[in-house]
Amino acid sequence: MGRVDGKLPCAPPVVKGVCFWFIPPPSWVEGLCVTPEVRGSKVPGCSAWIPPPSVMQPMLPPGIQLTDTLEQMQQGTLMRKVKSKSWKKQRYFKLQEDCMTIWYQSKRTGKTESAFSISDVETVREGHQSEVLQSVAEEFPPERCFTIVFYGRRGNLDLVAGSAEEAQCWIQGLRQLIEVATTMDQREKIDQWIRDWFQKADKNKDGRMNFKEVQRLLKMMNVDMNEDHALRLFQDADKSESGTLEGEEFVLFYKALTQREEVQSLFQEYSEDGKKLTLLELTDFLREEQLEDEGTEELAMELIDKYEPSETARARHVLSADGFLMYLCSLEGSIFNPQHRGLWQDMSQPLCHYFISSSHNTYLIEDQLRGHSSIEGYIRALKRGCRCLEVDCWDGPNGEPMVYHGHTFTSKIPFREVVSTLGKYAFKTSDYPVILSLENHCSMEQQEVLVQQLKDILGEQLLTTTIDGHVPSQLPSPEELKHKILLKGKKIGRLEDTLDGPGDEAPDASDDDNGEEAEEERRRAKKDKETLAQALSDCVIYCKSVPFRGFQEARSHSRPSEISSLSEAKARKLIRDEGNEFVRHNAWQLTRIYPSGMRADSSNYSPQEMWNVGCQIVALNFQTAGMEMDLCDGLFSQNGSCGYVLKPPFMRDKETLFNPSDPSSREGPGPITLTIQVISGQQLPKVANSKEGAIIDPLVRVEIYGVPADQTHQETKYIENNGFNPRWDETLQFQLHVPELALIRFVVEDYDKTSRNDFVGQFTLAFANIKPGYRHIHLLSKDGTSIPPSSLFVHIRITEPPGPEQD
Numbered sequence: 001m002g003r004v005d006g007k008l009p010c011a012p013p014v015v016k017g018v019c020f021w022f023i024p025p026p027s028w029v030e031g032l033c034v035t036p037e038v039r040g041s042k043v044p045g046c047s048a049w050i051p052p053p054s055v056m057q058p059m060l061p062p063g064i065q066l067t068d069t070l071e072q073m074q075q076g077t078l079m080r081k082v083k084s085k086s087w088k089k090q091r092y093f094k095l096q097e098d099c100m101t102i103w104y105q106s107k108r109t110g111k112t113e114s115a116f117s118i119s120d121v122e123t124v125r126e127g128h129q130s131e132v133l134q135s136v137a138e139e140f141p142p143e144r145c146f147t148i149v150f151y152g153r154r155g156n157l158d159l160v161a162g163s164a165e166e167a168q169c170w171i172q173g174l175r176q177l178i179e180v181a182t183t184m185d186q187r188e189k190i191d192q193w194i195r196d197w198f199q200k201a202d203k204n205k206d207g208r209m210n211f212k213e214v215q216r217l218l219k220m221m222n223v224d225m226n227e228d229h230a231l232r233l234f235q236d237a238d239k240s241e242s243g244t245l246e247g248e249e250f251v252l253f254y255k256a257l258t259q260r261e262e263v264q265s266l267f268q269e270y271s272e273d274g275k276k277l278t279l280l281e282l283t284d285f286l287r288e289e290q291l292e293d294e295g296t297e298e299l300a301m302e303l304i305d306k307y308e309p310s311e312t313a314r315a316r317h318v319l320s321a322d323g324f325l326m327y328l329c330s331l332e333g334s335i336f337n338p339q340h341r342g343l344w345q346d347m348s349q350p351l352c353h354y355f356i357s358s359s360h361n362t363y364l365i366e367d368q369l370r371g372h373s374s375i376e377g378y379i380r381a382l383k384r385g386c387r388c389l390e391v392d393c394w395d396g397p398n399g400e401p402m403v404y405h406g407h408t409f410t411s412k413i414p415f416r417e418v419v420s421t422l423g424k425y426a427f428k429t430s431d432y433p434v435i436l437s438l439e440n441h442c443s444m445e446q447q448e449v450l451v452q453q454l455k456d457i458l459g460e461q462l463l464t465t466t467i468d469g470h471v472p473s474q475l476p477s478p479e480e481l482k483h484k485i486l487l488k489g490k491k492i493g494r495l496e497d498t499l500d501g502p503g504d505e506a507p508d509a510s511d512d513d514n515g516e517e518a519e520e521e522r523r524r525a526k527k528d529k530e531t532l533a534q535a536l537s538d539c540v541i542y543c544k545s546v547p548f549r550g551f552q553e554a555r556s557h558s559r560p561s562e563i564s565s566l567s568e569a570k571a572r573k574l575i576r577d578e579g580n581e582f583v584r585h586n587a588w589q590l591t592r593i594y595p596s597g598m599r600a601d602s603s604n605y606s607p608q609e610m611w612n613v614g615c616q617i618v619a620l621n622f623q624t625a626g627m628e629m630d631l632c633d634g635l636f637s638q639n640g641s642c643g644y645v646l647k648p649p650f651m652r653d654k655e656t657l658f659n660p661s662d663p664s665s666r667e668g669p670g671p672i673t674l675t676i677q678v679i680s681g682q683q684l685p686k687v688a689n690s691k692e693g694a695i696i697d698p699l700v701r702v703e704i705y706g707v708p709a710d711q712t713h714q715e716t717k718y719i720e721n722n723g724f725n726p727r728w729d730e731t732l733q734f735q736l737h738v739p740e741l742a743l744i745r746f747v748v749e750d751y752d753k754t755s756r757n758d759f760v761g762q763f764t765l766a767f768a769n770i771k772p773g774y775r776h777i778h779l780l781s782k783d784g785t786s787i788p789p790s791s792l793f794v795h796i797r798i799t800e801p802p803g804p805e806q807d
Contacts, residue, residue: 063180063188064099069173074099077170078107080160085135088160093170098199099177100192117196118177119788122151122383126171131374131413132158146171152783153365153625156376187309187326189788193683194254197221208244214253222686222723223257224695233257258725260325262679262793266774267324276318279304290773303327328776329789335775335796336637336765343640347432350475351542352560352590353652355611356435357636357643358388360594360619363403363413364602373404373411375421381622382425385636387643388435388488388592388617391418393442393450401446401453415450419457426461426485430642433463433481435543435617437592438489440536447533454487454539461485463541471496474588475542475560478644488543488563488592489536492528495561498538543590551581554589563590563617567597568605575613579659586614587654594619604628608705611635612660612741614651625782627745631705633784634743634764645766648740660707663737671735673799674744674767676702678716678730680793684723684779687750687758696723696750698760700792702732706742706767710735718751723760742767746777746792761790772796 064070073095081091081104090107103115127142128134143164148157161167184192201217202209209217211234218225237245237253245253268274270285277285282300286292292299301317307330308314308323319327327333331341359381363373378389393415396402401415426434442450454462463484467476472495491498528537541561548554548564566574571593574582585591593610595603602621606628610618620632639645650658650666659665678700687696701715712734719726736742745764749757761779777792 063183064177066099067173067176069169069176070095070099072169073102073173077166078162079166079170080140082132082136082158082160084132088136093159095173098195100181100196116150118174119181120150120154120785121148121174121178121181123149123178124171124174125149126167130156130158130376131417132156133160136160143167148174152781152785153380153623154783185330190329193789194251197254198250208242208246209250210244214245218724219695222684222695223725224721258682260680260682260725260793262727263325263328264321267321276313276320277324279317282319290771303332306330306332328774328793329791333774333776335763335771335777335794337769337771340638340769341640343642345639345644345646347479347642347644348477349646349652350477350560350588351433351481352475352586352588352616353647354478354616354644355618355635355647356388356616357384357386357632358435358592358617358619359386359622360390361392361405361602361621362386362389363391363418364405364621365623366602373413375413375417377623378418378421379425382422382434383429384622384633385429385641385643386622387430387432388437388619389422390437390439390619391415392439393446395441395443395446399446399449401442401450406441416453416457419453422485423457423461427483430640430644431482432478432642432644433484433486435486435488437543437617437619438487440489440532444531444533447536451533451535451539458485462487462539464539466495466499466541469499471499472542472560475590478642486541486543487539489540489545490528490532491540491544492532492534492537493525494559495541495544498541551578551585554585558588560589563592565592565594568593568595568610571610571615575609575660579613579661580657580665582613582615583651583656583658583660584654586616587652587656590617591615592617592619595621606705607631607635608711608741608743609660612707614647625784627703629784630745630762630764630780631743634745635766638766638769650740660738660741663707663709666738670801671737672739672801673797674704674734674736674739674770675797675799676732676734677795677797678702678728678732678792679795680728681723681726681748682776682791682793683789684726684748684760685781685787685790686723687760690750690758695721696758696760697721697752698723698726698748699751699757700728701747701749702734703745703747704734704736704742705745706736707738709737710742723750736767739767744770746779748779748792761787763792770796770798772798 074097076092076094078090078092080088082088091104092107093102093104095102100118101115102118125147127145128137130147133140133145133147140160141164144161144167146159146161146167148159150156159170161170197217197220198209200220201213203213203216211231214234215227215230218230233253233256234245237249237256239249239252240246267277270281271277272281279297279300282303283297286300287296304314304317304319304323307326308319309326310320310323313320313323331338359377362377362381363375365374365377365380366372381389391403392405393401393403394406396412396414402412403415403418404412422434422436440447440450455464461483463481463486466472467480544559544562546562546564548566548570554562554564593615595605599605599621602624604620604624604626607618607620608631618632620628622629635645636643650656650668657665657667663671681698681700684696684698686694690696697718697720699716699718701713703713704710714732714734716728716730716732719728743764743766745762747762748760750760751757759782761781763777763779774793774795777794779787779790779792781787
């Protein structure tokens with residue numbers, strides 16, 4: 001932007017109460033002035049004509065074109081919000097001028113009821129694609145209905161428009177905006193964030209901000225700033241000396257507020273002139289600090305092309321301080337190794353060689369006693385990459401099996417709906433197999449219905465025989481089972497019987513070394529025949545549920561297609577008493593762990609101790625946020641979020657000596673040292689339900705989860721009254737004896753000396769996915785959803801133990 005009379009011009013004006021997009025695009029002409037007095041005229045020294053208000057249009061966030069559809073949404077639409085068959089109330093929905101916020105208000109009271117950001121919306125479903133809208137299907141046709149689905153655990157918003165045209169307007173418009181929100185780059189996200197704050201603080205909506213509004217904004221942004229210092233920043237940015245900030249002036253104020261001294265000093269350390277990094281200087285930084293050792297010069301070129309905002313600098317192959325910060329805030333500058341985000345592991349090993357993302361009582365979205373059963377539980381779990389789902393089946397009315405938690409007050413859903421949902425969503429996030437853990441409490445008649453529904457709805461997706469027609473000597477791989485749904489449940493007799501065709505022959509005593517065991521198996525098969533439909537039994541191939549009778553017995557039978565389920569308490573006892581045997585067992589057979597029946601509140605146990613002995617199917621209550629689900633999300637966020645993570649080599653060997661309680665049993669070098677310098681935080685969110693004006697006192701705790709010897713945590717001091725740009729500059733150091741099993745959890749809390757600290761944000765990842773060097777950690781909410789631009793800035797160093805000395 002040029003200057004007129006030595007002053008920086010103002011941003012575009014307000015038209016009809018609309019706040020203009022105020023990040024100046026490159027197309028703004030040098031010398032352009034848009035002060036109110038000169039609109040629609042030529043200005044001396046200016047090279048452009050400024051149109052009058054009647055022809056000026058509000059500028060939108062990057063990527064958004066104001067179509068007829070979006071204009072219609074901005075005018076507002078009266079629709080029905082539906083919560084149940086009996087709760088259907090009219091609400092007025094309106095897209096705000098920023099095209100990134102939707103609010104709705106009660107028709108009766110006219111009071112704004114709620115608002116949500118487009119960035120909170122995951123998808124939009126058309127028609128009767130929720131249980132709520134299915135319940136009103138006879139009243140409202142599908143072409144008028146749609147469902148807004150949010151990220152995390154927030155409930156859906158079910159709506160009925162007045163006409164099919166209105167419904168399509170909102171469906172298509174929302175999808176267009178979601179596409180823009182999900183494809184924003186880092187700079188656009190920050191611009192959007194600035195803009196959101198401007199709109200929140202501009203209380204009288206005049207497109208300008210006086211000092212009182214700026215003070216209010218600082219409180220909202222978690223900044224406790226001395227009034228004199230705030231006034232000095234305000235006056236420095238107020239180039240027009242109007243006593244208010246508008247447009248570009250607010251951007252200047254924001255830039256002064258967000259000066260990253262720690263990044264600037266790092267930049268100047270490698271920049272000879274302090275203004276730019278040459279290609280060679282950037283290459284040095286990447287090699288020396290970020291430990292990028294392959295194709296470093298090519299990477300430097302890529303980063304300049306991607307993150308340098310100035311075209312001139314890009315053409316000269318140099319990186320400005322702004323471009324350097326953009327890189328550090330990007331995915332390439334993240335603590336999570338970008339190469340591990342996609343599929344990077346060998347997927348051709350037996351199923352038992354992988355940790356498998358697994359859900360307990362998947363149908364529940366609340367507690368275990370009175371909670372709501374919903375197909376949404378299955379949809380959410382599958383979208384998170386879950387590959388083992390649970391379904392409890394009971395006899396229902398009209399010969400239709402139902403799914404619910406037996407002997408409780410939880411609501412019920414038809415089995416048919418669960419299977420339909422599974423067929424639709426099973427392979428949207430991951431191509432790899434889904435295991436359906438069937439808790440069967442149905443009569444023989446309704447079991448036949450179960451089988452029919454599974455076969456009719458899933459068709460070829462349902463695995464009904466081994467992949468090669470032979471009894472397996474080991475489990476097949478995820479690669480071999482792509483796009484297949486495996487049933488886990490009881491089975492009459494052995495897998496051989498299914499392959500050879502049904503028959504009454506029980507195993508002969510000579511088949512086993514122990515005649516008593518053969519007799520016991522014969523009795524069991526006979527009993528199963530009385531309670532289990534043959535057709536359902538025949539659908540169980542690689543996951544036959546058997547009671548656990550000790551590792552020795554399992555090994556003597558050596559049947560990889562059998563699986564035992566253990567309660568968390570039983571598993572803990574085995575870990576304590578027979579840790580090494582447990583690891584060996586899990587090298588060739590699957591084990592499922594489930595929460596204690598005492599966890600009526602759907603709380604979770606720590607999955608880490610189960611993973612430490614190689615248990616693959618560690619079932620958690622996905623509906624319950626907390627540390628346990630953070631660990632689960634942290635482990636499975638790698639490898640394309642496909643729900644399968646390859647176990648380390650020493651856990652895939654049937655003769656391994658590894659025991660998690662004795663780290664020295666792991667073959668390999670000694671412990672590695674993980675050094676984390678916690679440097680600073682950026683724009684940390686406020687604590688939920690905090691008092692207005694309250695500002696957090698943040699501290700960072702780094703928690704290590706792994707084998708018992710590695711389990712520990714350390715934390716920084718707390719910084720008083722600064723959630724906006726706290727500086728810690730503290731170094732934490734950890735020894736990791738078994739890094740292959742370690743998960744690192746970064747937690748930010750609001751310190752409280754009189755009560756428990758409040759949660760602010762967290763990020764969890766497997767040690768194997770950490771990138772060393774200067775890195776940003778992009779924080780997640782309690783729900784596991786992103787909260788941009790909240791982050792931590794850290795430096796990571798990993799020190800391997802010295803190798804054996806050479807002769």
